[in-house]
Amino acid sequence: MLILTRKVNEEIMISTNLPAGQGGITIKILSATSGSGGLVKLGIEAPAGVQILRSEVYEKIIQSTLDATAQSKIKIKDISALKLNKIERGDGRS
Amino acid sequence: MKIETIQFGEVEFDPEQTINFSSGIFGFDNLKSYLLIKTDDDLFYSLNSVDKPELAFPIVGIRVIDENYPSEAGHEAFAIVTLNSDPLKITANLKAPVYINQEQKSGFQKVIDSDKYPVNFNLFSATDVSTNETDPLNTGTDRMG
Numbered sequence: 709m710l711i712l713t714r715k716v717n718e719e720i721m722i723s724t725n726l727p728a729g730q731g732g733i734t735i736k737i738l739s740a741t742s743g744s745g746g747l748v749k750l751g752i753e754a755p756a757g758v759q760i761l762r763s764e765v766y767e768k769i770i771q772s773t774l775d776a777t778a779q780s781k782i783k784i785k786d787i788s789a790l791k792l793n794k795i796e797r798g799d800g801r802s
Numbered sequence: 803m804k805i806e807t808i809q810f811g812e813v814e815f816d817p818e819q820t821i822n823f824s825s826g827i828f829g830f831d832n833l834k835s836y837l838l839i840k841t842d843d844d845l846f847y848s849l850n851s852v853d854k855p856e857l858a859f860p861i862v863g864i865r866v867i868d869e870n871y872p873s874e875a876g877h878e879a880f881a882i883v884t885l886n887s888d889p890l891k892i893t894a895n896l897k898a899p900v901y902i903n904q905e906q907k908s909g910f911q912k913v914i915d916s917d918k919y920p921v922n923f924n925l926f927s928a929t930d931v932s933t934n935e936t937d938p939l940n941t942g943t944d945r946m947g
Binding site for chain 1: 829845848859862885890
């Protein structure tokens with residue numbers, strides 16, 4: 709793992725030295741709070757199509773997919789008496 | 803071409819019917835080729851790997867759950883479903899949808915980073931009224947269009 713130390717407002721460029729508009733990725737340290745529970749705010753510029761994810765979100769998705777494959781052999785019991793849940797427009801319900 | 807699937811037994815298909823996922827699916831990045839198989843009920847499909855036929859994901863079309871789901875031109879949005887012997891515990895992953903372009907036979911998976919769409923969305927609830935709402939594909943025509 710490459711370890712760099714940056715100050716707030718400094719930047720890192722990844723995958724060529726091109727700016728984001730030309731295929732590179734730029735990360736800027738926007739703010740940082742100190743201490744072991746400290747938070748770092750990062751600003752990231754990347755080309756469209758580059759997916760930027762918090763790692764724990766990615767891990768949760770992978771686990772969900774693994775569960776889905778493990779359970780895929782289950783025969784679905786009769787669902788005709790059940791109601792399909794829907795997401796309604798913009799009211800934050802369900 | 804033939805593969806032996808777990809759900810449907812031996813399936814024969816034309817290689818041109820396969821859907822190409824150039825980036826694979828999260829967790830299975832090296833598997834790029836899938837068959838989209840319709841199941842007996844009208845709700846679920848099976849996305850079955852061609853290269854590893856024992857690998858299959860049940861998927862559901864997201865449009866019946868959310869008409870306003872983020873769309874991708876030419877593609878239909880599907881959610882990977884985690885089945886359960888208790889149907890009330892069946893969940894769909896609305897956070898990492900699979901988009902499939904059936905005409906071009908291509909697909910990709912993407913993450914929707916919004917709190918509105920969870921990884922584990924419960925697909926079904928018991929009907930509280932035992933009369934009308936027994937059709938899971940009820941499109942809710944009482945809503946404003």
